[in-house]
Amino acid sequence: MLNRRHVLSGAAATTFATAVFPHRGSAATPAYDLVVKGGRVIDPSRRIDAVRDVTVANGRIATVAADIPAGGAQMVDARGKLVVPGLIDIHTHTARFREGPELVLKDGVTGWIDAGSQGADHIEDTIAVAKSAPQQARVLINIGRAGILPEGDTMDLNRADVEACRAAIGRNRDAVAGVKARLSRDVAGPNDYEVLRRTQQVATSFNLPVMIHMGQTITPLGKLIDLLKPGDVVTHMYAPPPNSIIDDSGKIIPEVAAARRRGVWFDVGNGQTGHMRWDTIDQIVKANFWPDTFSTDWNTNAHMTGVIDFPNCMSKFLMLGMPLDQVIARATVNAAKTFPVFRGRGTLAVGAPADIAVLELRNGDFDYLDNFNNKRTGHQRLLPAGTVLGGKYTMA
Numbered sequence: 001m002l003n004r005r006h007v008l009s010g011a012a013a014t015t016f017a018t019a020v021f022p023h024r025g026s027a028a029t030p031a032y033d034l035v036v037k038g039g040r041v042i043d044p045s046r047r048i049d050a051v052r053d054v055t056v057a058n059g060r061i062a063t064v065a066a067d068i069p070a071g072g073a074q075m076v077d078a079r080g081k082l083v084v085p086g087l088i089d090i091h092t093h094t095a096r097f098r099e100g101p102e103l104v105l106k107d108g109v110t111g112w113i114d115a116g117s118q119g120a121d122h123i124e125d126t127i128a129v130a131k132s133a134p135q136q137a138r139v140l141i142n143i144g145r146a147g148i149l150p151e152g153d154t155m156d157l158n159r160a161d162v163e164a165c166r167a168a169i170g171r172n173r174d175a176v177a178g179v180k181a182r183l184s185r186d187v188a189g190p191n192d193y194e195v196l197r198r199t200q201q202v203a204t205s206f207n208l209p210v211m212i213h214m215g216q217t218i219t220p221l222g223k224l225i226d227l228l229k230p231g232d233v234v235t236h237m238y239a240p241p242p243n244s245i246i247d248d249s250g251k252i253i254p255e256v257a258a259a260r261r262r263g264v265w266f267d268v269g270n271g272q273t274g275h276m277r278w279d280t281i282d283q284i285v286k287a288n289f290w291p292d293t294f295s296t297d298w299n300t301n302a303h304m305t306g307v308i309d310f311p312n313c314m315s316k317f318l319m320l321g322m323p324l325d326q327v328i329a330r331a332t333v334n335a336a337k338t339f340p341v342f343r344g345r346g347t348l349a350v351g352a353p354a355d356i357a358v359l360e361l362r363n364g365d366f367d368y369l370d371n372f373n374n375k376r377t378g379h380q381r382l383l384p385a386g387t388v389l390g391g392k393y394t395m396a
């Protein structure tokens with residue numbers, strides 16, 4: 001994880017710290033294992049936005065303060081960079097690929113959910129990847145027993161098999177964090193309502209949340225959303241019509257507003273096709289309805305698409321006018337509230353697991369794509385620079 005270039009810069013930074021604190025000894029027994037030095041720390045969970053050092057001991061955050069003497073600890077020079085809690089991506093397909101977890105770790109992602117890549121028949125495949133991942137990782141089981149299918153997961157309603165899904169969850173209670181229903185007309189067709197009803201039937205029997213993939217459904221969204229309970233997640237919230245979250249007059253539909261009031265989460269789910277179009281996004285922004293969480297809908301080809309990486313998806317919201325600390329909040333403290341596996345994460349609070357993303361905030365002209373190849377130019381972009389996971393540093 002630690003490479004030579006980093007060790008060298010760490011040594012240089014240690015010299016600097018020693019010079020500032022000349023009474024510190026050679027520190028044969030450092031008080032900390034790692035110090036992230038001199039970055040702009042933004043931790044919305046604690047309302048911190050200031051230049052600070054963050055120290056790590058025994059895999060946990062030990063101190064967040066200015067000018068901490070580093071002793072002999074490993075150094076990460078974060079001067080000129082942002083230091084934020086590790087990013088949590090609640091809609092990915094990381095578990096489809098053995099190399100997925102290591103790839104997203106470099107993007108600053110210290111926790112992720114695989115959102116329905118597999119159903120009851122092959123859920124153990126994605127669980128194996130999630131369990132061997134270095135990050136906190138869980139899977140949502142697709143209500144369609146064969147998982148994601150090009151011909152539509154539940155176009156054949158028999159695939160929304162309640163008993164098969166229950167049995168698969170029963171075998172894997174520790175790894176399944178919820179149940180996913182993909183409801184677009186090319187995925188569930190006219191079965192969307194019945195598929196969601198069955199999904200909720202399975203989820204409630206295990207007290208698990210449901211995540212729906214909304215947009216371009218046959219059943220009106222309001223009718224579907226009324227089936228959601230507090231703690232459930234609506235992903236692809238910016239999906240263009242038919243059946244988007246706003247009506248033709250630009251108003252958020254009442255069922256969506258009611259769902260938010262009762263504690264249903266609204267998530268971005270950037271994705272690659274059909275889920276985001278700038279003109280629909282503009283209307284939703286105008287209606288002042290913002291996401292609770294961001295997510296990438298990540299696949300290994302992300303870098304060849306408008307997704308690129310999680311920090312790039314976050315950058316789109318800087319362009320849309322969301323303040324930086326709120327952008328960070330949605331990828332950290334907010335996301336940590338959605339699934340119990342992330343409890344106590346998404347924060348740099350002392351004692352929390354030492355999951356940290358080091359990001360670069362670059363100024364310039366950056367093109368951002370929606371899912372229809374429409375380009376928008378923003379003037380800031382977040383880029384991954386490094387990740388600390390449980391106290392271990394990896395360069396981007």
Ligand SMILES: [Zn+2]
Pocket residue numbers: 091092093115297
């Ligand atoms: Zn997805």
